[in-house]
Amino acid sequence: MPLSPEQQAEIDAQRSTPQTTLRATAPGMEKHLYTAHPVLDHGFVRVIDYMGDDNAITQAARVSYGKGTKSVQNDEGLIRYLMRHWHSTPFEMCEIKLHVKLPVFVARQWIRHRTANVNEYSARYSILDREFYIPAPDALNAQSVINNQGRGEALSGDEAQRVLKYLTDDAMRCYDHYEEMISDEGQQGLARELARMNLPANIYTQWYWKVDLHNLLHFLRLRADAHAQYEIRVYADAICKITADWVPYAYKAFEDYRMGGANLSATALDCVRRMLKGEVVTQETSGMSKGEWREFEGVIGG
Amino acid sequence: MPLSPEQQAEIDAQRSTPQTTLRATAPGMEKHLYTAHPVLDHGFVRVIDYMGDDNAITQAARVSYGKGTKSVQNDEGLIRYLMRHWHSTPFEMCEIKLHVKLPVFVARQWIRHRTANVNEYSARYSILDREFYIPAPDALNAQSVINNQGRGEALSGDEAQRVLKYLTDDAMRCYDHYEEMISDEGQQGLARELARMNLPANIYTQWYWKVDLHNLLHFLRLRADAHAQYEIRVYADAICKITADWVPYAYKAFEDYRMGGANLSATALDCVRRMLKGEVVTQETSGMSKGEWREFEGVIGG
Amino acid sequence: MPLSPEQQAEIDAQRSTPQTTLRATAPGMEKHLYTAHPVLDHGFVRVIDYMGDDNAITQAARVSYGKGTKSVQNDEGLIRYLMRHWHSTPFEMCEIKLHVKLPVFVARQWIRHRTANVNEYSARYSILDREFYIPAPDALNAQSVINNQGRGEALSGDEAQRVLKYLTDDAMRCYDHYEEMISDEGQQGLARELARMNLPANIYTQWYWKVDLHNLLHFLRLRADAHAQYEIRVYADAICKITADWVPYAYKAFEDYRMGGANLSATALDCVRRMLKGEVVTQETSGMSKGEWREFEGVIGG
Amino acid sequence: MPLSPEQQAEIDAQRSTPQTTLRATAPGMEKHLYTAHPVLDHGFVRVIDYMGDDNAITQAARVSYGKGTKSVQNDEGLIRYLMRHWHSTPFEMCEIKLHVKLPVFVARQWIRHRTANVNEYSARYSILDREFYIPAPDALNAQSVINNQGRGEALSGDEAQRVLKYLTDDAMRCYDHYEEMISDEGQQGLARELARMNLPANIYTQWYWKVDLHNLLHFLRLRADAHAQYEIRVYADAICKITADWVPYAYKAFEDYRMGGANLSATALDCVRRMLKGEVVTQETSGMSKGEWREFEGVIGG
Structure with a gap:
């Protein structure tokens, strides 16, 4: 259960005070705002803000192509055309801001997508919580024997037990020592920026992540793909569902041309x-x- | 007068249909939405959309610095602290989308700011309007004798008359020939993508320009500066006024630390x-x- | 003929002083260094510097994938694998710096590729030369009747003559007035930053353009494509030839997977x-x- | 001692085969090429490649400003002028590629500088080595009592001993279990992409990092600053020395205007x-x- 009662109360408060705006509003997105969608054992994705909708894409395209776009009669057709011909700039006219809680080793993959804005919780300033990702039994897979970066079938029996025990015990012990090292009771207390180095990569961090729709779809194509690591794929899957509600035409075109398509040499x-x-x-x-x-x-x- | 009756009608329609949203809303910005602020003789700046407000900046900073920001009691103090210490990422959490109509030679300077999203009217697809920037008499300056890239005092008398006549006549003649070349009456008609090459750099173009607040302030620091060319500075000035209404604390800190400040070696x-x-x-x-x-x-x- | 005797002398001097270096060197590229490849009537492309070669791509990939890349026996196979699976970062490890002379309307398309470094000749500081792109007869096409942004067949007869006359006369007259306006003989002389607005978009400008191989190939895919405007395509074609000599394996994979390939939904x-x-x-x-x-x-x- | 005999042999081989090139060559940089400069207990920085020198900066500036730069007589003066007036694009014309070995918690700070190219060793594909950063006694500091993100004085006595023991023992135990979990002797063996999550943030990783000089200097300004965390500052300091040998005029201007300068409101x-x-x-x-x-x-x- 990823949310504390305080967090849930904060979300309830944010959802209870609608404002009036003249901006474009996406009804499918309003229902997601602030709500935390659970991912993995302690993680979540929640929408903090968004800009634009399907119409914002075609509106920008019509500025670019002027009368050239008149022949495409409707928004969905135009969006499909833009996606098919790799016109990326109209999709950049929509923006989303997410609050994500995720294990550090997932964050390390995620951050490689450079065209985004990020504010991450700083373990130099603040103390990390005792929350670690421990895989569920069906996500505890063997190394693939055919693919250097893939997984094979789930571990079982003693081996599975042993792995879970290692992951859990090491995380707890490292965190105990982290707490002990930074404590200033009866001692000086190690600097937080140093103590954090004792924490394993399955500890959870969190960040605000803001990205335009074009770069979001690029992220989703790579990270919702079957070859992506399971632990980042579940985040991408959660964001896919949100995106489908936000910009339904764009998402449908994305599914047809990108996710379900293929590049042939x-x-x-x-x-x-x-x-x-x-x-x-x-x-x-x-x-x-x-x-x-x-x-x-x-x-x-x- | 930069707006046609049709455009004004469209703006009125956009402003007459408020929506309900759960997103953060900046009251000072709502009043600007869609309204065209005239710039130069035919240009304008108008806000199409925005994301976030002053509070969105501190909210993101507090995710980063956690308890580390508790000691700064209020939003304005924290924003000043962030600006003073060049913490750029919290300012990236706000976004603005503008519709700008501007002369091509101004657009050529503007586009050099790479970290932004742009959809420009395409003269490959569509036909440009007969609208050219002709400087007002007090903006028709001589070359500076002390600065290679600056202007001196305003031209006067015969010289001013001659310059205005050249600029006006050449623009009109070039546009006449542009129209004649692309016409398909009694001839094939030259391709638009070729015919546009006959148009001088004071013709107006337009685009949607979307940028985050950090990069917007960087743009404003360079382009609202006294050394910037007058024709882009008036756009920057118009955007400064809008930004001051959108994120008043951030803009005030920007004025103190950036616009009014100086870097000493x-x-x-x-x-x-x-x-x-x-x-x-x-x-x-x-x-x-x-x-x-x-x-x-x-x-x-x- | 795009090069003056002075420019040719400068190129000869640059080519006559080889240095010793420990860096990776691409023999196919050394022969291009500084040499201007003519494009259009007054333009050119010339290589000013480069970093890396085919081997730099696989070297970087092997840092990433460690022993995981041992199974791919040779550099060409690994490069094809990387290209096929959209691994972009190893291709970013090569860099090229070009000096390009090109018409302004081509420059305006080119600059939309944001992930590159550019230093353009400034018409605020300096005076532009009297050089304009005038299409050759076989590049003077009619507007396409099936594609808003395309060209049909070449114009002929009177229409072709008239178009050439307009383009040439308007360019010359605008340039005459440009010169007259900035002259300080017997008058103050209009500021250069203002006078340039009288110049049509077929005037030549020049810049240094530096880009990594991944973004270069993306540029080439879009601009060497049959749908790109002819005037930018000839630049892309010239750069394709240079790239094929620089990184032959990468270029061959690019031809197979990108230029000759297709994305199917x-x-x-x-x-x-x-x-x-x-x-x-x-x-x-x-x-x-x-x-x-x-x-x-x-x-x-x- | 960060280098194995095999690595040193490889470096020696790379340094023993000079090539002839027509490119600009920086003598001060040639002596650094491939040589590993030790940083922290197991880390290093070594130059893999570079493009350009001080002259490449002024060459690009002179393309931009044309005759406007004639009045500045020499390269050093022009470079100082460019740095003082925040002309960033000429500095982007130089590029450097480094091979860096560094602890993961340092890598997480470093990667936040987005405008760079990176190929990191992948722990999905490959097995990490048993190498952890353990601070030297004088770098084992207490939390600052005046600054949430700073360090106070060095720990001493029992507390220092206890912290070192925790850091060392936890690292070794986590690595033992990592090895045990991925072993396929007598068991299936956990996927590497999962096993890595057990490793603490002081484990070493390595990457190729390529960046232009403008963005490098921005990185150095923030990370060679007294407020930067010591463990990243020592890398920045090592790179400062290399940069001073590579582009001496630019580095000297950087020291005067950026490192030693200040921004006053x-x-x-x-x-x-x-x-x-x-x-x-x-x-x-x-x-x-x-x-x-x-x-x-x-x-x-x-």
């Missing part, structure tokens, strides 16, 4: 054309390496 | 210290070049 | 799968709009 | 002016808060 396109003409193409005659061919089969056979 | 600080101890410091004994010394005198004598 | 992939199973799919049964279907046919029929 | 400037006229100004009559006044006294009294 010149070589792969040539194979498709040959196959459509009836030729039997094999890896050997494809011009692709074994790895590429396997991926290609996954795409056209899926 | 190690050498300059050393001179100040010597002067405060009673030493008479001259350019020769200052360690500064003549140019630096002149600037230094401007700062401490101002 | 979920809907399009489903159609391919159905067609490969023998189903006759038409636009009506495809789930695509007419526009999408036409593009899809172009991709799989191409 | 409008209020502070007004106080300076009053004091120079002989007025006795106190905090009460200054218009500053107590905190600001204390900082102001530090600047003008320093």
